[in-house]
Amino acid sequence: MSLHPTVITLPVAIPLLLGAAGMFLQFLQLPRRLQIQQTLVGGGVIVNLAVALLLLVFVLNKGPVAYQMGLWTPPFGITVYLDALSAIMLVMVALLSVLIFPFALATIDSERAQLGFFPMMLFLLMGANGAFLTGDLFNLYVFYEVMLMASFVLLTVGGTPSQVNGGIRYVVLNLVGSMMLLLAAGVSYGTLGTLNMAHIAVRMNDAPYLVQAMIAGLLLIAFGAKAAVFPVFFWLPSSYHTPHPVVTALFSGVLTKVGMYSMFRIFPLFFPWLLNSWQPLLMAIAGLTMVVGVLGAFAQPTIRRLLSFHIISQIGYMVMGLAVAMTPNPYGVGFGLALAILFLVHNQIVKTALLLGGGAVELEMGTGKLNELGGLVRLKPLQATIFFIAAFSLAGFPPTSGFIGKLGLLEVTFSSGQWVIAGVSVFVSLLTTMSMIRLWQYIFWGKPHRHPPTSRRRMEPNYAWMTTAPVITLVALSLALGLFAQPALDVVQTAANQAIDRAAYVKTVGPMLTEQDLRIAPPEWGLTDLGQATELAGR
Amino acid sequence: MTAFMLALLVGVLFACGAYLVLQRGQIKLILGLGLFTHAVNLALFGTSALTRGAPPIVPEDMESVPQRADVLFASYADPLPQALILTAIVISFGVTAFIVALVYRRDALTGSDLAPGELATVINTSDPFAEFTLRTKLPDAADDYDILQYELDEVYDHPEAEREVARE
Amino acid sequence: MIEIYLRLVDKILTPVILLIAIFLFLRGHDLPGGGFIAGLVAASAIELTILARGTQATRDRYGPWAVPLAGAGLTIAVGAALLGMYNGGFFRSIWLEFSMTGEKLKFGTPQLFDLGVMFVVVGMAITYLLRLGEAAEAAVTEQTRLGRQTEDRQR
Numbered sequence: 001m002s003l004h005p006t007v008i009t010l011p012v013a014i015p016l017l018l019g020a021a022g023m024f025l026q027f028l029q030l031p032r033r034l035q036i037q038q039t040l041v042g043g044g045v046i047v048n049l050a051v052a053l054l055l056l057v058f059v060l061n062k063g064p065v066a067y068q069m070g071l072w073t074p075p076f077g078i079t080v081y082l083d084a085l086s087a088i089m090l091v092m093v094a095l096l097s098v099l100i101f102p103f104a105l106a107t108i109d110s111e112r113a114q115l116g117f118f119p120m121m122l123f124l125l126m127g128a129n130g131a132f133l134t135g136d137l138f139n140l141y142v143f144y145e146v147m148l149m150a151s152f153v154l155l156t157v158g159g160t161p162s163q164v165n166g167g168i169r170y171v172v173l174n175l176v177g178s179m180m181l182l183l184a185a186g187v188s189y190g191t192l193g194t195l196n197m198a199h200i201a202v203r204m205n206d207a208p209y210l211v212q213a214m215i216a217g218l219l220l221i222a223f224g225a226k227a228a229v230f231p232v233f234f235w236l237p238s239s240y241h242t243p244h245p246v247v248t249a250l251f252s253g254v255l256t257k258v259g260m261y262s263m264f265r266i267f268p269l270f271f272p273w274l275l276n277s278w279q280p281l282l283m284a285i286a287g288l289t290m291v292v293g294v295l296g297a298f299a300q301p302t303i304r305r306l307l308s309f310h311i312i313s314q315i316g317y318m319v320m321g322l323a324v325a326m327t328p329n330p331y332g333v334g335f336g337l338a339l340a341i342l343f344l345v346h347n348q349i350v351k352t353a354l355l356l357g358g359g360a361v362e363l364e365m366g367t368g369k370l371n372e373l374g375g376l377v378r379l380k381p382l383q384a385t386i387f388f389i390a391a392f393s394l395a396g397f398p399p400t401s402g403f404i405g406k407l408g409l410l411e412v413t414f415s416s417g418q419w420v421i422a423g424v425s426v427f428v429s430l431l432t433t434m435s436m437i438r439l440w441q442y443i444f445w446g447k448p449h450r451h452p453p454t455s456r457r458r459m460e461p462n463y464a465w466m467t468t469a470p471v472i473t474l475v476a477l478s479l480a481l482g483l484f485a486q487p488a489l490d491v492v493q494t495a496a497n498q499a500i501d502r503a504a505y506v507k508t509v510g511p512m513l514t515e516q517d518l519r520i521a522p523p524e525w526g527l528t529d530l531g532q533a534t535e536l537a538g539r
Numbered sequence: 540m541t542a543f544m545l546a547l548l549v550g551v552l553f554a555c556g557a558y559l560v561l562q563r564g565q566i567k568l569i570l571g572l573g574l575f576t577h578a579v580n581l582a583l584f585g586t587s588a589l590t591r592g593a594p595p596i597v598p599e600d601m602e603s604v605p606q607r608a609d610v611l612f613a614s615y616a617d618p619l620p621q622a623l624i625l626t627a628i629v630i631s632f633g634v635t636a637f638i639v640a641l642v643y644r645r646d647a648l649t650g651s652d653l654a655p656g657e658l659a660t661v662i663n664t665s666d667p668f669a670e671f672t673l674r675t676k677l678p679d680a681a682d683d684y685d686i687l688q689y690e691l692d693e694v695y696d697h698p699e700a701e702r703e704v705a706r707e
Numbered sequence: 708m709i710e711i712y713l714r715l716v717d718k719i720l721t722p723v724i725l726l727i728a729i730f731l732f733l734r735g736h737d738l739p740g741g742g743f744i745a746g747l748v749a750a751s752a753i754e755l756t757i758l759a760r761g762t763q764a765t766r767d768r769y770g771p772w773a774v775p776l777a778g779a780g781l782t783i784a785v786g787a788a789l790l791g792m793y794n795g796g797f798f799r800s801i802w803l804e805f806s807m808t809g810e811k812l813k814f815g816t817p818q819l820f821d822l823g824v825m826f827v828v829v830g831m832a833i834t835y836l837l838r839l840g841e842a843a844e845a846a847v848t849e850q851t852r853l854g855r856q857t858e859d860r861q862r
Contacts, residue, residue, distance in 0.1 A: 006792060017785050024778030071799050138623055145630045152637055156644075164645045168568075171641065172560065175572060175634055179579045182627055186579070189620065190586030594739065629743065636835045643839070 005067040008082045010051045011090055011133060015126035018044035022119030034113055038105060041118040045101050048125060049094035056087040060491065064498055066135060066509045074510040075199045079135030081509060084495035085341065086132040089261050092348050093128050096253040097121065099470040103356055104246045106466035107363055112244065115157050121250070123150035128254050132261060135509060137185045138195045140262065144181060144226070148174050151255060154247045155239060166239035173235035177225030184218035187211070198509035201269050201502050216274050219266055226259030229319055230288040233312045237296065240308040241368075245359025248304055252311050253352040260318050260344055264337060268325060268500045275326040282323035283421045290316030290428040297435045302368040303358040306439055307351070310394065313428060314347050320421055321409050325500065327416040336412045338496035342488060343405035346393070346481060350402060353390040353474035357383060360467045361443060370439070375448030383468065384444040386475050391436035393478045396429050401481035404489075545585045552578035565642040572638065576631035580624045587617030595621065710759065717759035724752035728825075735821055742821030746828025753829075754836050762840040773833040780826025787819035 022037045030036065059065065064083035068074060101121075108117055127147025134140050156167040189195055191211045192203040204212060221232065228236040236256070240248050267275055275282070293313025300306040321340025326333055360383065361376065362368040377384040393400035396407075406429060413422040481488050498504065552574050559571025595618035728749040735741035757765045791799035802815035 013785065013789065017782070017789075020778055020781035020785060022778075024775055024782060138626070142626060142630070145634075149633060149637070152634075156641060159644055159648075161645065161648045164641055164648065168565075168638065168641050168645065171634065171638055172568065172572065175631075175638075176560075176575065178630075179575055182579050183582060185623070186583040186586045186620075189583075189623070195619075625743065633831070636831075640835075640838060 005065055007051070008055060008065060008067050008080055008133065009069070011048060011055070011094075011129035012126055014048055014051065015044055015122040015129065019119045019122035019126060022122065023116065034110070037118055038113075041122055042101055042105075044122050045094065045097045045125070048129075049091070049098050052087070052090040052094040055082060056084070056091050059084050059087045060494060064504065064508045068510070075194055075196045078139050079196055079198065079509050080133050081135035081197070081505070082133060083498040083505075083508075084491065085261070085264060085499045088341065088345065088491065088495055089132045089257070090129060092345055093125065093132075093254055093257075096250070096348060096352055097125050099473055100246060100250050100253075100352070100356070102466040103249075103360075103470050106463050107246060107359075108244065112157050117154065117157055120150045120153045120157070123147075124154065124250065124254060126150075128258050131258050135197045136195055137188055137197060137200065138182075141178065141181045141185055144178055144258070147255070147258065148178065151251060154250070155243050158244065160242075163242045166242035170235050170239035173225065173232075177222050177232070180218050180225065181222035184215050184222060187218065188215055191215075196509070197266075197269060198506045202506055204270050212271050212274065216267075216271055216278070219270075220263075223259045223262045223266070224285070227256050227263065227315055227318075228259070228312050229315055230285050230292060233289070233293075233315075236312060237300075237305060237308045240311075241302060241304040245304065245355065245362055248308070249352050249355035249359060252308070252355055253348045256311060256315060257344060257348055260315065263319075263322055264341065264344075264499060267322065268334075268337065269502055269505060272326045272500060272502070275323065279323050279327070279418075282319060283418065286316045286319035286323055287421055287424045288316075289313065289319060290425060294428050294431040294435060298431075298438075301370055303362060303370065303373075303439070303443065304355065304368055306370075306435070307355055307358060310354075310432065310435070311351060313432065314343075314351070314394070316428070317343055317406070317409055317425060318347070320413060320425060323421075324413055324416045324418060325496075327418075329412055329415040331412060331415065334496040334500045335493070336409075336416065337499060338489070338492045339405065339408040339412055341492045341495055342401075343409060345488075345492070346401040346405045346478065349474050349478050349481070350390055350393045350400075353471050353478065354387070354394060356467075356474070357387045357390060357471045358443075360471070361387075363467075370442040372449050373443045374446040375444070377444040379448065380444075383471075384440075386468070386471050387444065388440055389475050390471070390478065391440050392433075393475070393482070395433040395436045397433075399479065399482045401478045401485075401488075404482055404485045408489075541589050542585060545581060545589070549578050549582045549585065552581065565645070569635065569638055569642065573631075573635060576627070576635070580627055580631075583620050583624050583627065587620040590614075590616045713755075713759040717755050721752045721755055724755070725749055728752070732821065732825055735818075742824035743828055745821075746825040747832065749825070749829050750832030750836065753833055757836055757840050762837060766837050766841070769833050770837060773830045773837070775830075777827045777830025777834070780823040780828075780830060782823070783826065784820050784823025787816040787823060790816050790819070 018040050022040050025033050025037050025040075059082060064081065066082070067080045069078040069080060071077070104117070104121070124147055127143050127145075127150055130143030131140055131147060134143055152167065152171055155170055156163050185195060188200055191214075192200055192207060194200055194203060204215075224230075225232040225235075240251060290313050293309050293311070293316060297306050297309035297313065300309060318340045321336045321343060324336035325340070327336065329335060358368070361373070361380075364380075365373060365376075367373065389400065393402040396402040396405070406425070410422055410425060413425070556571045556574035556578055559567045559574060562568075562571070595616045728745040731740040731748060732742055732745035733740075735745070753765065753769060756768075790801060793801065800815050800817050802813055804813050
């Protein structure tokens with residue numbers, strides 16, 4: 001099987017093109033333009049999933065592949081890089097968007113749809129896909145911004161006062177985070193003289209510690225702010241409960257996970273040694289994120305606020321996996337990263353299932369306040385069962401994917417000698433279980449407090465299956481991932497091995513340190529010896 | 540010296556931006572974010588060698604292009620930071636426009652420059668923007684406003700759903 | 708609100724500014740200029756129209772076109788990038804050369820891309836300016852109304 005390398009830009013090009021076409025339709029007074037637009041977007045997400053699956057199969061067979069935009073030589077043009085890690089993320093995000101789409105179709109009111117909800121979904125997808133694929137630090141910033149602009153619109157479309165309030169907090173804190181990323185790109189260009197990730201990786205080898213620490217610190221703040229880790233998570237719970245439930249589900253599956261993906265990509269590539277020397281810092285961040293998230297969840301009075309605190313708590317586990325990524329342990333270096341990726345995938349599935357299930361309850365009952373809900377188990381036995389499985393998957397019970405992810409992470413942290421964080425994570429798992437039982441009990445157990453108000457929208461013929469089928473699929477995926485864990489583990493192991501293999505990355509992107517490059521390099525870059533440099537470049 | 544002044548300016552802009560963002564009041568928020576983005580753009584500008592009057596456009600005859608790094612950097616400005624700054628300006632322009640629109644929307648909805656839940660008593664103290672009394676009208680019962688409760692009521696009590704029920 | 712001098716200036720200056728925008732756009736590839744700057748200059752012409760003729764008149768004239776223009780621009784830009792596939796890759800440029808009265812003229816996909824950028828910038832800027840102009844006008848109207856009320860009360 002051979003693939004023209006341009007194909008790997010398709011996950012960016014397809015949503016962009018269809019989104020632009022949808023936007024073009026937006027204000028033209030065509031009859032049935034909403035239907036045309038929705039068909040366009042539906043087709044877009046399905047084609048995107050097909051392309052992503054194709055790319056994943058290709059990458060697993062053939063190894064990573066890189067492509068230069070406009071065919072410029074590597075350090076000058078924009079590089080697009082695809083390996084198993086980015087392919088997994090592409091597939092997951094595409095899958096989530098395909099599953100969320102029918103839910104959105106059933107529940108989004110025509111007012112929001114008129115304002116361009118569906119094209120914005122595609123733009124969000126495009127930004128996320130671009131962030132997964134890019135091999136250029138500045139381009140990463142640009143794709144982050146594309147994604148954030150789409151998310152700003154999705155968050156505030158409808159424009160109720162609380163949405164606007166949440167939107168302002170979200171926009172301001174994310175803008176500050178993005179500025180940190182931009183500053184990191186600037187520092188990288190000013191000190192290392194390059195923005196190409198492979199080139200940075202090469203030059204980071206002999207960069208002074210101060211430069212490394214500065215770039216690493218700025219990137220940690222920037223990606224941490226996007227992924228909502230401990231000191232910079234405040235934007236998440238104060239905005240995620242305000243928009244339409246579909247938007248919350250989409251964000252939880254895409255936005256924070258893109259931040260996490262960037263950490264997985266950048267840290268092992270640029271400064272794997274810092275993952276070891278900064279391990280106490282990362283461990284502290286991971287532990288505090290977990291504990292603060294889960295304790296915050298106990299105080300929350302509504303479904304979505306509770307679940308948004310759990311998003312934060314679960315991010316802590318992934319940071320924990322990243323922190324032990326380069327520590328030697330019996331399973332081999334990189335096993336921690338593999339499990340962090342597996343946990344990320346599990347979390348995307350389960351969190352989206354919970355938020356969609358909770359959102360369906362919220363829309364059906366007209367309220368998301370826990371003390372006004374109750375007794376739904378008699379009204380909706382199917383929903384109650386699915387939600388129960390998803391909640392226990394989040395808490396980490398067998399035979400779900402949460403069990404595999406948490407067990408593996410525990411195993412690898414224990415065998416790396418990190419007893420404290422492993423203990424904390426077990427404790428947090430216990431608290432998560434309690435919180436999930438509390439949530440389920442509030443929603444489904446006991447006596448019904450009120451009857452669901454009937455609405456014309458809910459009388460529509462397909463409403464029931466369009467809102468439950470995505471959740472059932474997601475829960476089935478979680479169970480499948482738990483029951484057939486070995487193939488999944490193999491895939492994430494491949495992804496982690498490719499992610500920590502710096503030489504292969506540089507080699508795939510291409511030979512970069514040309515003689516010309518060396519001649520115009522200022523002396524302070526310390527790259528005078530061509531032989532040494534080519535060795536560094538992995539040629 | 541120029542570089543030092545630039546670094547100082549970036550630092551001052553960052554400090555002013557952070558100070559303004561942390562202040563109460565939306566206009567200050569917008570101005571603060573503007574200063575923030577300017578600081579970052581200036582920092583990007585400072586990542587290249589600072590050359591005077593040397594646009595980064597290489598003439599068509601490649602022979603006259605100097606090959607040595609120091610000469611090249613002295614006779615042409617580095618085009619890449621300029622491209623980066625242009626992109627960053629475009630993006631921050633978009634985001635600022637969006638924030639201005641959001642703030643306007645909030646202003647139209649709540650009739651106030653302040654977020655709900657902020658105490659009414661602190662408005663008129665040492666706030667140069669608070670002179671315009673029409674804008675500082677707060678929602679009722681602002682004294683013991685619980686911001687979370689306010690938002691949750693607002694999010695979850697769907698008036699349109701209830702209206703629909705009443706109609707049926 | 709609508710000034711007679713500004714209207715005169717608008718009548719004379721707006722076409723000139725738009726011509727400057729086109730000039731900057733065409734100058735773009737090898738010299739300072741380009742789609743983004745041209746778009747901003749064109750948007751400044753429209754801002755002048757807003758100042759001279761008020762938001763409502765400008766909205767009637769340009770409003771319905773703003774967002775479709777931006778969408779069309781985006782489509783053109785991506786289309787130009789996709790055209791590059793013909794020449795070997797996404798975003799690869801294709802150049803056509805003409806010679807006309809001795810002068811060599813070059814036209815290629817980067818110009819098309821720039822045109823798309825210009826459309827996007829103009830469309831977005833018009834939307835933004837019109838919305839904020841409307842907001843400012845509403846605020847001023849409200850202020851005068853309230854001011855008049857207080858005056859009445861004082862009387």
